[in-house]
Amino acid sequence: SQTIHQWPATLVQPVGSPLSLECTVEGTSNPNLYWYRQAAGRGLQLLFYSVGIGQISSEVPQNLSASRPQDRQFILSSKKLLLSDSGFYLCAWSVQNSYNSPLHFGNGTRLTVT
Amino acid sequence: AQSVTQLDSHVSVSEGTPVLLRCNYSSSYSPSLFWYVQHPNKGLQLLLKYTSAATLVKGINGFEAEFKKSETSFHLTKPSAHMSDAAEYFCVVTFDQTGANNLFFGTGTRLTVIP
Numbered sequence: 001s002q003t004i005h006q007w008p009a010t011l012v013q014p015v016g017s018p019l020s021l022e023c024t025v026e027g028t029s030n031p032n033l034y035w036y037r038q039a040a041g042r043g044l045q046l047l048f049y050s051v052g053i054g055q056i057s058s059e060v061p062q063n064l065s066a067s068r069p070q071d072r073q074f075i076l077s078s079k080k081l082l083l084s085d086s087g088f089y090l091c092a093w094s095v096q097n098s099y100n101s102p103l104h105f106g107n108g109t110r111l112t113v114t
Numbered sequence: 115a116q117s118v119t120q121l122d123s124h125v126s127v128s129e130g131t132p133v134l135l136r137c138n139y140s141s142s143y144s145p146s147l148f149w150y151v152q153h154p155n156k157g158l159q160l161l162l163k164y165t166s167a168a169t170l171v172k173g174i175n176g177f178e179a180e181f182k183k184s185e186t187s188f189h190l191t192k193p194s195a196h197m198s199d200a201a202e203y204f205c206v207v208t209f210d211q212t213g214a215n216n217l218f219f220g221t222g223t224r225l226t227v228i229p
Contacts, residue, residue, distance in 0.1 A: 006157075043221040044158075044204070090157055099208055099216060100146035100165040105157035
């Protein structure tokens, strides 16, 4: 069966520090991968998605970047965090080339920028 | 244009009473629809999905939803609420087009269950 791992679960970082959040998927090949952010009390905002190694699409211009160095690994990064980067970050995967494939989410990372 | 609307940002029910969470979509394509549940500080968990098969879909934890094309709705129901159902619920729609970025999320409905 497929599983998705996301870490760390919580993170407190000072303003201006770098960020690296990692997500890996097991049990499937060539998935679509996604990073979402959820601000407190709000819905989900798609940040990045990827259909293959090295292929990243950005949905929102911002202080963040994403990379996909391996087929089932998706990394969210920042060189210098802002206070506004605080939120709940969710990684997800779906089956490629299947328009009705549901998203499968990780357990999320709670990021607090101080 | 494609969109999804969750009509209630907050629903409060007593334990043991029915739950109704409303979702409407707008699309010129054939939709697939999903309901997710999110407990505090957790990821989203798939409750059920509609993908053009039976219009009444049964999901986990006693939830079900009915796709009504004439009403462009996909409301989530449960006959009897349990305390553990208290969470945020998201309606998600995708349309008959390939591509990784074809999912539309509702803004969520927070369900409170009163003991």
